[in-house]
Amino acid sequence: MSISLPEMGIYFSLLLFLVGLLGIMLRKNIIFMMLAVEVMLNAANLAFVSASVLTNTIDGQVIMFFVMAVAACEAGIGLALIISLYRARNTLEADDLRILRG
Amino acid sequence: MSNVTLLLLIVFVPFAAALINGFVLRKARIGIVCAVATLAVFFSFICSVLLFVSNSVVNVNVFNLISISSFNHDTFVVPFAFTVDRLSSLFLLVITGVGSLIHLYSGEYMSHEKRPYRFFVYLNLFIFSMLLLVLGSNMFVTFIGWEGVGVCSYLLIGYWFEDVANSMAAIKAFLFNRIGDAGFLIAMFLSYSLFRSIQYSEIANTLGHLPPQFFSENATSIMLIGFGLLLGVAGKSAQIPLYTWLPDAMAGPTPVSALIHAATMVTAGIYLMNRTSFILVQSHVVMASIAIIGAATALLAATIGLAQNDIKKVLAYSTCSQLGYMVLACGVGAFQYGVSHVITHAFFKACLFLGAGSVIHALHHEQDIRKMGGLYKKMPITTLTFVIATLAIIGFPGFSGFFSKDAILSAAWSGPYGHPALWAVGFVTAGLTAFYMLRLTWLVFFGECRAEHPTHIHETNFVITLPLLVLAILSALGGVIVIPEVFTGHENFITQFLHPVLEQAQAVMASVPRAEHNNAAVEWYLMAASTTLVIVSALCAIFIYRKGPEGGRKFANAFGQLYLLVRDKWRVDELYAAVIVRPLSRIADFLYSFVDRFFIEGIVNGTPGVLYAGTGITSNSQTGMTRSYLKFIFIGILLFAFVLFI
Amino acid sequence: MLTQASFFILGLCSVFLSIVMLTRKWPVTAAMLLIVVMMMLAGMYGVLGAHFSAVSQILVYAGAIMVVFVFVIMLLNIPTNELRYGRVTLFEWLLIFFGVCIAVLLGTRVGQGYLMIESTAARAHARAPYYPVSFNENVKNVSSLLFTDYLWAFELVSFLILAAIVGSVVIAKKARVNHVNKSS
Numbered sequence: 001m002s003i004s005l006p007e008m009g010i011y012f013s014l015l016l017f018l019v020g021l022l023g024i025m026l027r028k029n030i031i032f033m034m035l036a037v038e039v040m041l042n043a044a045n046l047a048f049v050s051a052s053v054l055t056n057t058i059d060g061q062v063i064m065f066f067v068m069a070v071a072a073c074e075a076g077i078g079l080a081l082i083i084s085l086y087r088a089r090n091t092l093e094a095d096d097l098r099i100l101r102g
Numbered sequence: 103m104s105n106v107t108l109l110l111l112i113v114f115v116p117f118a119a120a121l122i123n124g125f126v127l128r129k130a131r132i133g134i135v136c137a138v139a140t141l142a143v144f145f146s147f148i149c150s151v152l153l154f155v156s157n158s159v160v161n162v163n164v165f166n167l168i169s170i171s172s173f174n175h176d177t178f179v180v181p182f183a184f185t186v187d188r189l190s191s192l193f194l195l196v197i198t199g200v201g202s203l204i205h206l207y208s209g210e211y212m213s214h215e216k217r218p219y220r221f222f223v224y225l226n227l228f229i230f231s232m233l234l235l236v237l238g239s240n241m242f243v244t245f246i247g248w249e250g251v252g253v254c255s256y257l258l259i260g261y262w263f264e265d266v267a268n269s270m271a272a273i274k275a276f277l278f279n280r281i282g283d284a285g286f287l288i289a290m291f292l293s294y295s296l297f298r299s300i301q302y303s304e305i306a307n308t309l310g311h312l313p314p315q316f317f318s319e320n321a322t323s324i325m326l327i328g329f330g331l332l333l334g335v336a337g338k339s340a341q342i343p344l345y346t347w348l349p350d351a352m353a354g355p356t357p358v359s360a361l362i363h364a365a366t367m368v369t370a371g372i373y374l375m376n377r378t379s380f381i382l383v384q385s386h387v388v389m390a391s392i393a394i395i396g397a398a399t400a401l402l403a404a405t406i407g408l409a410q411n412d413i414k415k416v417l418a419y420s421t422c423s424q425l426g427y428m429v430l431a432c433g434v435g436a437f438q439y440g441v442s443h444v445i446t447h448a449f450f451k452a453c454l455f456l457g458a459g460s461v462i463h464a465l466h467h468e469q470d471i472r473k474m475g476g477l478y479k480k481m482p483i484t485t486l487t488f489v490i491a492t493l494a495i496i497g498f499p500g501f502s503g504f505f506s507k508d509a510i511l512s513a514a515w516s517g518p519y520g521h522p523a524l525w526a527v528g529f530v531t532a533g534l535t536a537f538y539m540l541r542l543t544w545l546v547f548f549g550e551c552r553a554e555h556p557t558h559i560h561e562t563n564f565v566i567t568l569p570l571l572v573l574a575i576l577s578a579l580g581g582v583i584v585i586p587e588v589f590t591g592h593e594n595f596i597t598q599f600l601h602p603v604l605e606q607a608q609a610v611m612a613s614v615p616r617a618e619h620n621n622a623a624v625e626w627y628l629m630a631a632s633t634t635l636v637i638v639s640a641l642c643a644i645f646i647y648r649k650g651p652e653g654g655r656k657f658a659n660a661f662g663q664l665y666l667l668v669r670d671k672w673r674v675d676e677l678y679a680a681v682i683v684r685p686l687s688r689i690a691d692f693l694y695s696f697v698d699r700f701f702i703e704g705i706v707n708g709t710p711g712v713l714y715a716g717t718g719i720t721s722n723s724q725t726g727m728t729r730s731y732l733k734f735i736f737i738g739i740l741l742f743a744f745v746l747f748i
Numbered sequence: 749m750l751t752q753a754s755f756f757i758l759g760l761c762s763v764f765l766s767i768v769m770l771t772r773k774w775p776v777t778a779a780m781l782l783i784v785v786m787m788m789l790a791g792m793y794g795v796l797g798a799h800f801s802a803v804s805q806i807l808v809y810a811g812a813i814m815v816v817f818v819f820v821i822m823l824l825n826i827p828t829n830e831l832r833y834g835r836v837t838l839f840e841w842l843l844i845f846f847g848v849c850i851a852v853l854l855g856t857r858v859g860q861g862y863l864m865i866e867s868t869a870a871r872a873h874a875r876a877p878y879y880p881v882s883f884n885e886n887v888k889n890v891s892s893l894l895f896t897d898y899l900w901a902f903e904l905v906s907f908l909i910l911a912a913i914v915g916s917v918v919i920a921k922k923a924r925v926n927h928v929n930k931s932s
Contacts, residue, residue, distance in 0.1 A: 005755055005796060012759035012792075018851045019763060023770035025732045026840055031775045031821060033729075035782050038813070039766050042789055045805075049798045058889045061798045062898050065890070068808055069905045073912030075813050079820040080916035086824050087922065098726030736843060743850045 009050030016043035028093050030085070034078050041071045105160040108153050109184055112146045112194065113233050119143075120226035123219045132218040136209030139222035143205050143229055147198035153191055160186040161239065168242075180300070185239035189376055189603045192441060193236040196448050197366050201229050203569035207456055208357040210565035211463055221261060225361070228254035232366050236373055240301040241290045244374070248286060248338065251367045252279040258362065259354040271350040278347040282337015286374075289330030293381065296323050306380050306606055317384055327381055328388030331374060332395070339371030339425045341399045346675050348422050352414040356459030359414060364421055364451035369444045371425075375432040376441060376600075379607035383435065389519045393433025397514075397527040400426025402672070404534035408541075409658070409669035411651075412469050413458045416542050420495065421451060423531060427510055430528060434520040435611045436513035437604050442584040442596040443510060446494065446502040449580050453491035453573035460484045460566050461546060464559050471542060472651045476551030480559045483567045485547045487574035492543045494577040496536040496636050504633075505581035507532065509594070512586070512628050518611040529632055536636040540643035541654070549650050586625065755795045762788040775821045779814060786810045799886040 020043060023036030045064045052060025086092060119142030127135050153160070161183065168180040186194070205225060212221050231250025238244035253276075260272030294300050297308045317324065335341065340348040348368070352359055362368070375382060375392070382388055400423045407419035424447050431440035462469055464481060478485040494503040511532070515525040553559065561567065583595045601608075647653045658665040667673065723734070762785050769781035786809050793802035836844075883889075894902060 005752060008752075008755060008759065009792065009796060012763065014851055014854070015763045016766060018847060019766045019770070021736065022844055022847065023766075025729060025736060025843070026836055027770060028729065029775070031817075031824075032770060032772075032778060035775075035778055035817070036770060038782060038809075039769075039785070042786065042809070045801075046789060046792065049793055049796055049801050053796045053798065058893050061801050061886075061890050062893050064798075064801050065804060065894065066898075066901055066905055068804065069909060072808060072813050073909055076816060076912050076916045077919065079816060080920035083820060083823065083920045092824070092826060094729055095727050097728075101724060101726030733840075733843065736847065740843075740846055740850055743854065 004054075006050040006054040009046055009053075013043045013047035013050065016040075016046065019043075028095055030082055030092050030094055033094060034075065034082070037078075038071065038075065041067065105153060105156060105158060105186070106162050108149045109160050109162050109186055109237070110164075112149045112153070112198070113184065113230065113237060115145050116142050116226045116233065117230040120223045120230065123226065124223040128217075128219050130219070132209060132213050132215070135219045135222050136205065139226050140202055140205035140209065142226060143198055143202040146229070146233070147195070147202050150191065150194040150198050153186055154195055157188070157191075160184075176298075180240060180242045182243060183239040183301075184237040184243070185303070186237060187603055188599055189373070189441070190236050192445065192599070193369075193373055194233070196369075196445055197229065197232050197236065200448050200452050200573070201225075201232075201361060201366065203572055204357050204361045204452065204456070207360075207459070207566055207569045208355070210562060211357055211459055212355065221258075221355070224254055224257045224261070225357075228258065228362065228367075232370070235370055239303070240299075241286075241293070242300055244377070245283075245286060245290065248334070248370060249283060251362075251370060252276060252283070252338075255279070255351070255358075255362050255367055258358040259351045261354055261358065265353075268353040271347075271353040275347040275351050278344045279337050281344060282334045285330040285333025285337065287330075289327045289334065292323055292327045292330065296320060296327070302377055309380055309384075310606060321385065324381065325385040325387055328385050329391070331378055331382065332388065332392055335371035335375060335392075335429065336395065338374075339368045339429065340422050341371075341395050341426065341429055342402065345399060345403070345422050346671075346678065349415050349418045349671070352412070352418050356414065356455060356462060359418070360452045360455035360459065363418065364448065364455050366448075368421065368425055369428070369448070372428045372432065372440050372444050375429075376437050376603065379432075379437050379604055380610070382432075383607045383610045386519070389433055389435065391433075393430055393514075393519060393521075393524055396426045396429030396431075396433050397524050397531075398426070399423070400430060400531045401527050401534075402426075404531045404538070405668055406671050407538045408534065409665060411472055413461065413471050413474075413542065413546060414455075414469060416471075416538060417451070417454055417458060420454075420535065420539065423535060424451070424495070426531070427507065427528065430514060430524060431510040434514050434524065435518035435607075436510065437607065438596045438600040439506065439509040439513055439584065441600060443506040445583065446506040446577070446580045449573055450491040450494035450501075450503055450577035453487055453570060453577050454495065456566075456570055456573065457484050457488040457491065460562060460570065463562055463566070465553055466555075466558075468553065471545045473552055473554065474546045475549045475553070475650065476547075476556075477559065478547045481547075481561045483561055484570060487567075487570040488547065489543060490574040491577050492539050494580075496539050496640060497532055497632065498636065499633055500578075500581075502577050502579065502581035505584045505586065508629055508632065509584050509586055511632055512625055515628060516624070525628070529635065532632050533635040533639040536639035537643045540640045541647055544644055544647050545651060549648070552650065751795055755792060758788045758791045758795070762792070775826070776818060779818050779821060782817075783810050783814045786814065797883055797886065800890045 017040055020036045020038075020040035023039065024033050027033055027036065045067055048060040048064040048067065050060075052058060052064075082092070085097070089096060119138050123135055123138055127138065162185075163181045163183040165182050166179055167182045168178065170178045205222070208221065208225065212218055215221065228251060231247045231254055233247070234250060235244055235247025238247060256272045256276040259275050260269045263269045263272075290300055293305060297305045299305055299308065333344075337344045348363060351363055354362075382392070403419045403422035403426060407416050407423065410416045410419065424443070428440040428443045428447070431437070431443060460481065461474065461477065461484060464477075464484075465474065468474070490501070494501040497504045497507045511525055511528045514520045514528050515522055583599075585594050646657050661668075723730075725731075765781055765785050765788070769778045769785065772778040772781065786805060790802040790805040790810070793799075793805060
């Protein structure tokens with residue numbers, strides 16, 4: 001295979017992203033949805049790093065650093081929300097949170 | 103003040119008074135409201151006198167109601183214009199004069215009403231519409247006034263609308279008027295299509311200059327115009343077949359009956375026939391129909407009036423009968439005698455109705471003449487005026503009715519379209535009129551008092567008696583306008599006065615082959631015959647009823663079934679109900695139950711039903727679950743990808 | 749050759765393990781598997797030459813974030829009878845299939861051009877790219893960009909983290925019932 005490394009990385013990031021997306025759509029438990037979001041973010045990070053290696057620049061890795069920081073914040077707040085939701089509703093099913101049903 | 107200003111004041115001051123009464127003076131006492139209304143109409147009366155005296159023709163164009171230019175190279179302009187000529191000025195005097203007297207009278211008669219402003223607003227609006235009617239210079243403005251008086255009569259007849267029977271009477275009046283309106287409209291449209299104009303002066307001009315073959319070609323259309331106008335007259339002036347609303351209209355207050363159904367609205371038909379005389383005389387069939395309908399109505403109404411026991415109903419049928427006389431006059435070609443009878447009839451009929459109102463008011467709304475009697479001691483002024491008016495209506499020599507009715511009867515014998523048979527019908531009717539009027543007068547005012555509370559009856563104050571006196575004087579002396587030639591040697595005032603208005607029609611009628619012109623001897627004979635019959639019938643009535651209403655019972659039983667038929671108004675109302683009203687209501691029922699419920703409500707309820715179903719389907723997508731939203735987003739991305747990249 | 753094979757294996761394993769992770773019943777198991785996935789990703793970064801990224805991935809992601817995840821899962825104390833496997837309906841299978849097709853299509857046919865060719869328009873407005881002198885000094889290279897060109901973003905991210913800390917504390921607090929205060 002004459003495919004270069006970073007190119008393979010891009011393909012893997014695509015697959016990982018897809019897996020994460022399907023995970024969100026198909027699992028009802030909120031915790032698993034958060035885990036799937038983490039998978040998606042990691043796929044994006046992989047794409048950034050592979051792109052930076054492809055173009056021989058460092059910008060992609062710097063951006064990956066920022067993405068990681070933002071993912072950390074988002075995970076923290078998401079988990080806090082899960083905690084307060086569990087305390088209020090006593091359920092972890094996303095389908096039970098449907099007050100916004102139109 | 104110029105004549106134009108006078109004319110505009112005449113028309114718009116009553117309207118302004120109606121607005122003031124209606125919006126500003128709602129809480130005022132009846133005295134103030136009545137004063138405003140009466141003064142407005144009296145002011146119009148003064149202006150009408152000024153206009154009458156100046157004896158000029160005045161044209162005013164206020165604004166253009168419809169103005170369509172360059173339509174098939176033809177401009178169509180309908181101006182809101184007034185014209186005063188001799189005919190209109192006569193009617194103006196009658197309307198505003200008698201109207202102001204009745205306004206004054208109603209101030210006392212309606213004093214026990216709550217919210218009296220309503221009555222006077224309607225009265226002023228009625229005067230305003232009637233003024234529009236007689237002042238219109240084209241058929242359109244006349245029609246506006248025509249409809250206006252119909253509406254105001256509906257409002258006034260149904261004034262005490264809390265009682266459903268009154269409202270039904272008002273609706274009946276309005277419906278019959280409406281049928282007449284249809285006739286008027288058809289006549290208007292046809293005259294536009296024939297003469298390209300609906301302005302009276304223009305039509306008269308056109309008719310004068312048309313070649314004779316025009317009339318022979320369009321004879322049917324001209325005849326249809328005449329019949330349309332006749333239908334309008336029948337609706338408004340209560341002729342056969344549209345007369346049944348007039349007796350029921352007595353459900354309104356008595357001043358209303360006096361104003362509308364004695365003096366003004368019902369005479370709108372006569373005015374119209376005079377206005378369009380030059381069209382009507384073009385067709386022999388139309389003239390004959392008018393005469394026959396007038397005569398028949400006069401006779402029919404007189405027979406019904408013989409057997410009625412309500413004082414206002416007797417007067418109503420008497421009105422209908424006298425209107426028949428007026429229509430008969432127009433039908434035989436003596437249009438000016440129709441006008442003269444309008445004027446004299448306004449005087450004595452208003453006097454009769456107001457006198458009846460005074461009696462009703464004094465007896466606390468008792469209207470059955472079998473419960474009256476012997477009032478001449480307690481209400482002398484009312485008795486005197488009522489007797490004067492009765493003598494006028496029956497045609498006692500010397501009073502106004504004698505001259506005007508006699509002019510009609512002699513015209514019926516020998517007018518341009520007259521026929522002795524028509525004279526005979528008028529002759530018999532005169533006898534019947536004398537009989538029932540004397541029966542009424544005797545049973546109400548003379549003999550023993552059969553009222554329930556005889557001690558509380560007294561004359562009401564001068565507000566009621568003043569109009570009665572004025573009208574009685576006019577009924578006695580009003581005949582000067584139509585004193586026939588045989589007395590004075592020259593043409594009477596009314597023929598001279600209205601000659602400019604009617605000369606075109608008279609020119610056409612001069613070419614009609616007719617019976618021999620009346621010589622003086624024939625006239626004297628006719629006059630003597632009718633006078634004799636009248637006096638004999640009057641004496642018969644007094645003799646039969648000298649002891650009260652039981653005297654009539656043997657007389658009535660002699661006629662047996664015929665009496666019952668006459669008392670039930672020849673069952674015409676029942677006939678209409680069975681032939682026209684019941685099938686119509688059945689059709690309406692069918693339309694409602696089938697067409698309305700299924701089709702129309704199906705569409706109207708089905709449209710939102712379909713919407714509900716559709717929105718139900720689409721609103722199910724708003725589940726509130728993030729997962730399904732994500733699925734939809736994903737589907738969206740897939741679709742984008744499909745569209746963009748494949 | 750070895751690098752390529754190891755990269756390939758690492759990638760496959762990460763994809764496979766993430767699929768496995770998302771079909772678990774127990775959340776803690778899933779969290780552990782996610783940690784393993786992140787380790788593998790860190791390995792991939794390392795193979796690619798982004799050493800700083802690899803280490804920070806392990807330190808931050810696997811060491812901090814996932815730990816928080818595990819703590820929270822344990823804190824929630826979910827009764828075991830409420831844990832369920834996920835059900836995949838037919839509709840969802842169809843979605844998966846089409847999704848994968850599109851993704852592969854995007855990746856193999858469409859994305860090629862964008863990856864390889866540097867668009868000239870972007871170049872015109874971009875600052876001159878920093879081509880590092882040596883690729884063995886990855887930390888030096890990253891920091892030389894991080895604290896000069898991306899300093900503004902760096903400071904903002906620190907604010908963001910502060911806000912997230914405060915926010916999560918506030919959200920996760922137990923709601924306190926307001927007692928009526930008699931004074932003031």
